Amino acid sequence: MLSSSKSLTEIQQKIDEVKRFLSVTLSIANAHTVEFYTHDVWKRLVAVPPEEVLSAVSSCGDQKGEPQHKGKGQAGNIFGFCSHTNRLVDTHELLQMARAHSLPGLGFCLSRDELLQAFRENVSESGAPLVGTGAELEPDEFMNSKKAHEVQSMSEVVACLARCCRVKQVIDVGSGKGYLSSFLSLQYGLKVYGIDSSSTNTHGAQERNRKLKKFSRAYQKHSKAVRPQEEATRLPLEDFKNIETGTNGDGDVLYGDEAGIVSQEERKVFVGLTDVHLAVEQHSEPNPQTEELFLSALAADVIQTTPPRIPPSQLSAAERERRKRENLERKALNRSQSASAVFSPLTSYVTADTELRELINELEDAVMVGLHTCGDLAPSTLRMFVAKPELAAVCSVGCCYHLLSEEFDPAGQECSHSVCGFPLSQYLREQSWFCGRNARMSACLIQMESLFYRAVLHVILRDHYSSYKSEKRVGNVYSKAKSFVDYVRRALRRLELDESKLSDSDIQDYQDTYRPRMAEMHAFNMLKVTLAPCIEGLILLDRLCYLKEQEGVWFSALVQLFDPLLSPRCYAVIGLKTNGNRITH
Structure with a gap:
């Protein structure tokens, strides 16, 4: 039975633990x-050599298992910091406590397998059809391995x-190029509305969707046209035989009733989509081979093959009659469902106040999703889920925490409660908690030499350009x-400062002076x-706490959806409502 595994009180207690740790460590x-x-950050905040830090980080990464809470360390030392200085x-001590106060260390997340098992038990009890388990994706097809892993x-x-929730519509917020939306539509027969603020992304997704629809129509008319004659994983186009073709004025090969529509280049996709469309027509459970074929179908340079087809002349009369009957039933089913299984890209800037029904005329009850929605868009997605009765569930994976607006950051600009992305929960808002942009930026890995160049440039600006704003x-x-010399000169020109003040040797001297201290920056970074997962954990616990505070949300959880080695932003905030009889509990 699906149930909320953690109470609001338990979440608040974990938030307090992470807050206490960050209140000491946020200075770094x-x-x-x-x-x-310029501010001599290392000496001001760290009392150990950089080599000791780098060695400790390296040895900490080799440790196995989860850390145990130790409380305070030595006398006068809390989380590895001297209480006096x-x-x-x-x-x-700091590294161990950082691991203990990250989401894995807190032991507060469901695994993807645990969530799916709970879902399957729930839909089995309610009589809804079960969803099968997909297979791992090949990294060289359709998308890079990271995106393929995330989408599947x-x-x-x-x-x-x-x-x-017994719904058939999905709203994909920040849908980008439409990879997730297309997969949900074709593989699972869902009607997906992909909303993205970039018209370029929407246009690209629309064009991709147009081609996919075209190939689906082509399959219905020519299911016999695309059958490879040998069991190879990839074959050139000329190896396919017995295909009814024509050509256009440009010499492109065209197929049957689709002549004038499907080009030879597009036919590569058509080959892979054959079995995918069949699965959608039948509304069968996902098949690992079908999923791989779908992914291959979107790669123009890949052709997936299907098992050899038995000629009709070799079938018995009863088998021919059975296949004919099934084919007619599939066509009838497809005609009735063709309007529901579709991906519709839309261009719009979405906020918590966006009226979905104004964007989507045919909107019914739906699931709202967001895959790596940036900054404030992720919390806006959760606010919309709570506020809109037509949204039955939400699955939100956020990213770009440095773009979040903070309500109580004294250095930030004012923002209304309906706009700010953090904090989201009433619990943290009552405490006026803030992290700070630099802390949220700590999760962004930047090339070390780039950071070093920028820091030394700041010294040059301090020494020679006192009027610089x-x-x-x-x-x-x-x-x-x-x-480095070229970097400084380009930067001075960008800042509209007089670069003639400094010779090349002057600039080089700065690099030579600070190069021996580069280890300090590396260790500090x-x-x-190391602290970034704790900051991410607080942000995500705040979002989960927000859902727990809502009376209309029956189930909510943090779930690790992805392999963190492939996709570092791997946690999803998931919620379901109690509207009507959609959910059995």
């Missing part, structure tokens, strides 16, 4: 790398949510620079990266 997370040398004095893992969970940003100069 919020230190600005640009000011690393507020400087780090015990790196091992998340789509099965979303399909289970839809069946659990920091409102202007250097931007992405590092990727274009051939050397590793400390920030």
Whole structure:
């Protein structure tokens, strides 16, 4: 039986634990790398050599198993920091406590398998059809291995949510290129509305969707046309025989009644979609081979084959009659469901106040999803789920925490309660808690040399350009620079400063002076990266707490959907409502 595994009180207790840890350690997370040398950050916050930090981080990464809470360390030392000087004095203590206060260390997340098992038990009791388990994706097909892993893992969970809630529509917020939306539509027979603020993304998704629809129609008319004659995994087009073809004025090969529509290049996709469309027509459970064929279908340079087809002349009369009857039934079913299994890309900037019914005229009860929605879009998705009665469930995977707006950050701009992305829960808002942008940025891994260049540039600006105003940003100069000297000159031009003040040797002297201290920056950055999961954990616990605070939300949980080695932003916030009889509990 599906049930909420953690109570609101338990979540609040975990939030308090993480807050206490971060209240001591945020001084490191919020230190600005640009000011690393000008403010002498290392000596101000750390009392151990950088080599000791790097060695401790390396040995900590080799440890197995989950850490145990130790409370306070030595006398006068809390979480590895001296209570008198507020400087780090015990790196091992800090690293262990950081692991203990991350989501894995807190033991507060469901695994994807646990969630799916609970879903299957729930839909089995309610009589809804079960969803099968998908297979791992090949990294060289359709998408890179990271995106393929995310789409397949998340789509099965979303399909289970839809069946659990007995709905057939999905709203994909921040849908991007439409990979998740297309997969949900074709593989699971769901009607998906993909909303993205970028018209470029929407246009690309629309074009991809147009081709997929075309190939589906082609399959219905020519299911016999695409049958490879040998069992090879990939074959060139000329190896396919017995296909009714024609050509257009440009010499493209066309197929049967689709002549003038399907080009030779597009036919590669048509081959792979044959079995996919069949599965959608039959509304059968997902098949690992079918899923791989779908992914191959979107790669123009890949052809997947199907088993050899037995000629009709070799079938018995009873078998021919059976196949004819099944084919007629499939066509009738497909005609009745063709309007429901479709992906419709839409362009719109979505906020918590967006009226979905104004965007989607045919909107019914639906599941709202977001795969790596940036900044405030993720909390806005959760607010919409709570506020809109037509949304039966939500599955939200956020990212780009540095783009979140914070209601109580004294250095930030004012924002209304309906707009700010953090904190979301009433519990943290009552405490006026904030993290700070630099702390949220700590999860972003940037090339170390780029950070070093920027920090030394800041020293140059302090020494030679006292009138410089920091409102202007250097931007992405590092990727274009051939050397440190070139980097500084490009940056000075970008900042509209007089570069003639400095000779090349003057600039080079700065690099030579601070190069021996680069280890300090490297070690400090590793400390920030170590603290990043704790900051992410607080943000996600805040979102879960928000759902737990809502009376209309029956089930809510944090779920690790993805392999963190493939997809570091791997946690989903999932919620289901008690509307009507959609959910059995």
